[in-house]
Amino acid sequence: xxxxxxxxxGGGGEFRAEGAVSADDQVGARGTSFFAHGPGxxxxxxxxxxxxxxxxxxxxxxxxxxxxxRLVEGSGEASVILYGPPGTGKTTVASLIAAAMGxxxxxxxxxxxxxxxxxxxxxxxxRDLIEGKRTVLFIDEVHRFSKTQQDALLGAVENRxxxxxxxxxxxPSFSVVSPLLSRSLLLQLVSLEPEGLRTVLRRAIEDxxxxxxxxxxxxxxxxxxxxxxxxxARRSLTYxxxxxxxxxxxxxxxxETVRNNVNRAVVRYDRDGDQHYDVxxxxxxxxxxxxxxxxxxxxxxxxxxxxxxxxxxxxxxxxASEDIGMADPTALQSAVxxxxxxxxxxxxxxxxxxxxxxVHLATAPKSNAVYMAINKAQADVQAGRLGPVPPHLRxxxxxxxxxxxxxxxxxxxxxxxxxxxxxxxxxxxxADAVYYQPTDHGQESRISQFLGRLRGIxxxxx
Numbered sequence: 001x002x003x004x005x006x007x008x009x010g011g012g013g014e015f016r017a018e019g020a021v022s023a024d025d026q027v028g029a030r031g032t033s034f035f036a037h038g039p040g041x042x043x044x045x046x047x048x049x050x051x052x053x054x055x056x057x058x059x060x061x062x063x064x065x066x067x068x069x070r071l072v073e074g075s076g077e078a079s080v081i082l083y084g085p086p087g088t089g090k091t092t093v094a095s096l097i098a099a100a101m102g103x104x105x106x107x108x109x110x111x112x113x114x115x116x117x118x119x120x121x122x123x124x125x126x127r128d129l130i131e132g133k134r135t136v137l138f139i140d141e142v143h144r145f146s147k148t149q150q151d152a153l154l155g156a157v158e159n160r161x162x163x164x165x166x167x168x169x170x171x172p173s174f175s176v177v178s179p180l181l182s183r184s185l186l187l188q189l190v191s192l193e194p195e196g197l198r199t200v201l202r203r204a205i206e207d208x209x210x211x212x213x214x215x216x217x218x219x220x221x222x223x224x225x226x227x228x229x230x231x232x233a234r235r236s237l238t239y240x241x242x243x244x245x246x247x248x249x250x251x252x253x254x255x256e257t258v259r260n261n262v263n264r265a266v267v268r269y270d271r272d273g274d275q276h277y278d279v280x281x282x283x284x285x286x287x288x289x290x291x292x293x294x295x296x297x298x299x300x301x302x303x304x305x306x307x308x309x310x311x312x313x314x315x316x317x318x319x320a321s322e323d324i325g326m327a328d329p330t331a332l333q334s335a336v337x338x339x340x341x342x343x344x345x346x347x348x349x350x351x352x353x354x355x356x357x358x359v360h361l362a363t364a365p366k367s368n369a370v371y372m373a374i375n376k377a378q379a380d381v382q383a384g385r386l387g388p389v390p391p392h393l394r395x396x397x398x399x400x401x402x403x404x405x406x407x408x409x410x411x412x413x414x415x416x417x418x419x420x421x422x423x424x425x426x427x428x429x430x431a432d433a434v435y436y437q438p439t440d441h442g443q444e445s446r447i448s449q450f451l452g453r454l455r456g457i458x459x460x461x462x
Contacts, residue, residue, distance in 0.1 A: 042237075052072055079183060
């Protein structure tokens with residue numbers, strides 16, 4: 001598998017290089033001195049790749065002839081939206097593109113830039129273009145731009161007044177307006193593989209911009225940092241720097257040093273974005289697939305990331321009926337009990353109830369017969385297959401009901417020793433409808449054995 005990430009140093013606000021004027025004017029600046037960092041900068045910033053040769057991973061985007069390579073080498077013309085988790089190199093790529101273009105570079109952050117600033121950049125870019133100067137506009141966290149702000153970019157992107165390089169950690173399909181998506185290349189950066197993280201760490205240990213070999217770092221320590229970083233190269237360097245500060249020059253950074261200074265892995269999870277939906281989807285599909293270990297893993301990720309436990313509980317309740325149903329009727333009771341327990345005792349103790357319900361549902365026999373049954377019934381109703389309620393089933397508890405035939409002829413099932421008797425319950429046009437078809441899984445196998453006979457009696461065939 002290819003190594004899969006770059007890394008960036010983050011940051012917000014307006015990015016300006018030498019010669020840039022105030023934020024109000026939003027004038028593009030030549031070069032990329034914004035991305036230069038002194039010796040006091042964080043290790044992740046100092047070790048930012050300065051060329052394609054220093055990039056670790058993203059081979060699927062940076063191979064020969066690929067659009068992103070052409071942009072970085074200064075020969076690309078298309079605007080791009082870089083989509084990927086934190087620490088995958090979106091800002092790094094923007095800096096390389098700006099350096100390759102060798103012309104104006106303006107950076108905006110969606111956190112503190114409005115339509116006025118966007119239009120000011122475009123107006124200046126239009127004047128500069130007349131003089132042969134192309135503007136590279138980098139927008140960090142473009143998903144935070146409003147629809148109006150994004151719409152303000154459309155004309156300039158379409159006629160190439162600016163070369164847009166936008167970065168986002170959220171799926172652009174949900175967070176970027178369709179017209180802007182259609183005018184840009186969408187390039188997805190992915191997290192670093194373990195070997196790529198090791199390369200980044202070893203380079204930082206040896207490079208003069210990094211630790212410059214002032215300490216030794218054990219392989220166990222490197223592996224622990226790789227484990228804790230979760231594919232985020234920038235975070236791996238942050239952890240390395242934090243642990244290295246505890247080691248004197250000439251000393252050794254050990255596994256114990258890492259554990260004493262970095263003791264918790266970061267869970268990549270955004271409660272309003274992709275990770276929220278992807279992890280809960282994997283959670284439900286793992287339960288549906290009866291993989292209890294995978295289900296517990298995704299539950300743990302949500303808990304560690306601070307997901308609302310009520311949301312998790314609601315999904316368990318839905319799943320109990322949708323994918324288990326009558327194969328194990330107690331699954332719904334377990335899910336509802338977990339939801340009530342979470343409300344009653346809160347977190348972190350509520351995690352135990354959620355885990356218990358997760359184990360119950362994952363190990364329960366599965367059936368979607370209830371789900372399919374209500375879907376079929378609703379489909380008939382939506383299609384207009386309704387029909388009047390049979391007269392003998394209508395309400396007879398009012399004066400005059402008998403005169404109009406309501407409740408006349410109704411037969412009371414308990415009068416039959418079997419507790420069931422022949423009687424039409426469905427409207428005439430649906431008299432032979434069959435919605436619920438039990439499986440032979442779990443408790444439904446018992447239901448399936450007598451349901452045919454039960455229907456036969458009710459419909460006068462047995």
